[in-house]
Amino acid sequence: MLALELTNLRKTFVAPDGQRVPVVDVPEFRIDAAQQLALEGSSGSGKTTLLNLIAGILSPDSGRVLVAGIDLTGSSEPQRDRLRARHVGYVFQTFNLLQGYTALENVLLAMAFGRGVDRAYAGHLLERVGLGHRVHYRPRQLSIGQQQRVAVARALANHPTLVLADEPTGNLDLRHAHEALGLIRDICREQRAALLLVSHDRSVLAEFEVVRKMNSVNLAALTLAAQSAGGVA
Amino acid sequence: MTGGLGGIWLMVRRSLRQHAMSTAITCVSISLATGLTISVFSITRQTRDAFTGGPVGFDAVLGARGSQLQLVLNTIFHLDASPGLIPWTMYEEIRRDPRVELAIPYCVGDNYRGFRIVGTTEEVFTRFEYQAGRRFAVQAARSDAAGPSPTTAPSRGPRFFDARRAEAVIGSFVAQQSGLKFGDTFNPYHGTVFSEGEKHAEKYVVVGVLEPTNSPSDRVIWIPIEGVFRMSGHVLRGTGREFAAEAGREIADEHKEVNAVMIKLRSPQLGMQLEQQINKQGKVATLAWPIGKSMAELFDRIGWVTKVLTLVAYLVIVVAAASITASVYNTINERRREFAILRSLGARRRTVFSAVVLESATIATIGSLAGLAVYVGIFAAAAGIIRRQTGVVLALGPYDAALVLVPAGMIAIGALAGLLPAWKAYATDVATNLAPLS
Structure with missing residues (x-):
């Protein structure tokens, strides 16, 4: 079974001048179960929009998104929310941890909306990312690197089929970036979750066996790049 | 899930x-x-x-021609002023009425430090039920108290007053607030509002403190009705002429007056007849009946x-x-x-x-x-x-x-x-x- 399948996926935004600007145009894209794949793309290549479409946070104008064989595009918003909770783990560049909640509560809340709360497993995940002694700390009381690891544990909370990582190491220094990347990859492998990572960092991309350029996946990326280049000139 | x-x-x-x-x-x-x-x-x-619905031991109140509400407030709740007086003969008449089981006269107009003094008969203690099945009872003398002074101590223990003596029985709230206790003596003051200058010469001795009833009676000082008639400065106008009682001489009934007669009927339904007779046909008195109705009117107002x-x-x-x-x-x-x-x-x-x-x-x-x-x-x-x-x-x-x-x-x-x-x-x-x- 494929972890992810995109077919003729299109999304446009309305620019300030009233013109519709294509942001995502993916004729076809697939990730196998438990496969790890990196997309090379800079900001402005439509990468966050693409990931939000895959996660069901945004709806496409046309085309199909299948996660774990389930069609998101034919689903209602509550169904997409449910699907996201159960099948997709999301690691953001800015981590997006809930500030008022402890590390453990961040993981437990994700479980509450997904497959149900499993305290033992939440504890195990935090243990696994090396935060067994920090479960009751709030994000502000943790270092940047530790916050990133809470985000990783949270993304894996519901045994997802697919983990999306948007520049997950963008806020880390070189050494921590390398560590964090290793952790994400190992833990996805252990959990048999597929991993789709988007980054423009060559040292990150170099660690992946399969790397694809955003331009080759998202045809709109070329026009976007041309537009921003034109804007600068 | x-x-x-x-x-x-x-x-x-x-x-x-x-x-x-x-x-x-x-x-x-x-x-x-x-x-x-x-x-x-x-x-x-x-x-x-x-x-309005509180347990009251009386069915009706007979008083001077006037407001039923005022009559009820004055006699049941010991508030407001008395609407006036009715002759003693009227009390005697109603007492003998076959429809009436119990009639108790009230004479008011004096106080002790703001607590109203009600002159009445012993029946208020022996026959009147302030709540179904419950009569007034005097508290046993407190052993921890200093005890009555030897000169004024009543010969017997706590009890109800003797109608021929200057004796008083006080409500529990009066005892608690005024400090009066068994064996103490006090002078009544004239009027329903306390005024230092209105002191009567008579001295009354407290022969009993009532058990709390959680009713307005707790605020009352009871004395024999004869005491009110004979209080210095009190004038009786039962015959239309002023009459002052003299010590040691009987007072003829024709001189006596009362503020109200508390009535318990043999059957509550009889009140209708009595009310007709007194309020509609008669012209001298008012019968407040039923008591709850007057209070309900007050609350409606x-x-x-x-x-x-x-x-x-x-x-x-x-x-x-x-x-x-x-x-x-x-x-x-x-x-x-x-x-x-x-x-x-x-x-x-x-x-x-x-x-x-x-x-x-x-x-x-x-x-x-x-x-x-x-x-x-x-x-x-x-x-x-x-x-x-x-x-x-x-x-x-x-x-x-x-x-x-x-x-x-x-x-x-x-x-x-x-x-x-x-x-x-x-x-x-x-x-x-x-x-x-x-």
Whole structure:
């Protein structure tokens, strides 16, 4: 079974001048179960929009998104929310941890909306990312690197089929970036979750066996790049 | 299996803690609104019940021509002034009436330090039931007290007064407030309002302190009716001419007057006939019957006060509900990113919506529970004032529907107050609110 399948996926935004600007145009894209794949793309290549479409946070104008064989595009918003909770783990560049909640509560809340709360497993995940002694700390009381690891544990909370990582190491220094990347990859492998990572960092991309350029996946990326280049000139 | 409930509850708890200050202030305003509203409902109802339906040992009161309400207030509740006097013969007549089981004359007009002195017969102790099956009883002398001074000590122990002596039996509230006790002596003062210069020369000895009855009688000093007739300065006008009693000589009945006759009928239905006879056909006296009706009329007349109080209570509830809306609504803007993150974790719009509604309802619940304590406080204060002024005792104990309905209503209103902020949270866009750094 494929972890992810995109077919003729299109999304446009309305620019300030009233013109519709294509942001995502993916004729076809697939990730196998438990496969790890990196997309090379800079900001402005439509990468966050693409990931939000895959996660069901945004709806496409046309085309199909299948996660774990389930069609998101034919689903209602509550169904997409449910699907996201159960099948997709999301690691953001800015981590997006809930500030008022402890590390453990961040993981437990994700479980509450997904497959149900499993305290033992939440504890195990935090243990696994090396935060067994920090479960009751709030994000502000943790270092940047530790916050990133809470985000990783949270993304894996519901045994997802697919983990999306948007520049997950963008806020880390070189050494921590390398560590964090290793952790994400190992833990996805252990959990048999597929991993789709988007980054423009060559040292990150170099660690992946399969790397694809955003331009080759998202045809709109070329026009976007041309537009921003034109804007600068 | 979505397990959303635990998540929602965690969201509510965290949010309440993060906004502890505004939560606390809102809870206080809710508790005041709840406490005030329960108090208005409960105290109004209880006061009405106590005055109108309260157990009274009499069926009717006979007094001078005038207001039935005034007669009842003066004789049952020992408030207000007496409407006037009726001749002794009228008392004798009604006492012998076959429809009347018990008739007790009251003579008022004196006080001791503000506590009214009622001249009456021993029957008030021996035959009158202030509540079905309950008669006045004197308290045993307290052994811990210093004891009566040897010169004034009544020869026997605590008892009811002897109709031929200057003896008094005092209510429990009188004893507690004035300090008078078994064996003490005191001088009555003229008038129903205490004035230092109006002291009578006679000395009365306290021969008994009554057990508490939780009724207006607790505020009364009972003396023999003959004592009132003979009190220095009192003048009897039963014959139309002034007559002053002389020591050691009988007073002819024709001179005697009484303020009221308390009547217990052989059957309550007989009151109708008697009322017809005295109020409609007769011209000299008034029969207040049934007693509860006069009091109900009083409450109907002051009904607008209750309406205003109720309106105020409702308005306070509206203000409190608005304070919930305002305090929760204010937090929604700063929580947009949090809602977006929760949504990205798989929380549905309706989960976020429910969490905000539940948060408002929780604030209302905490406030309502605290409101019960506020109610107890207001009740104690109000009951104290009512007791001091009227002798009527309100009890906190009895179940009142307002105790449940008002908090339940407040919680429902609290949930409603959360709808607007909840809608704002519901409408939060995930993609646009996820992006920025904290």
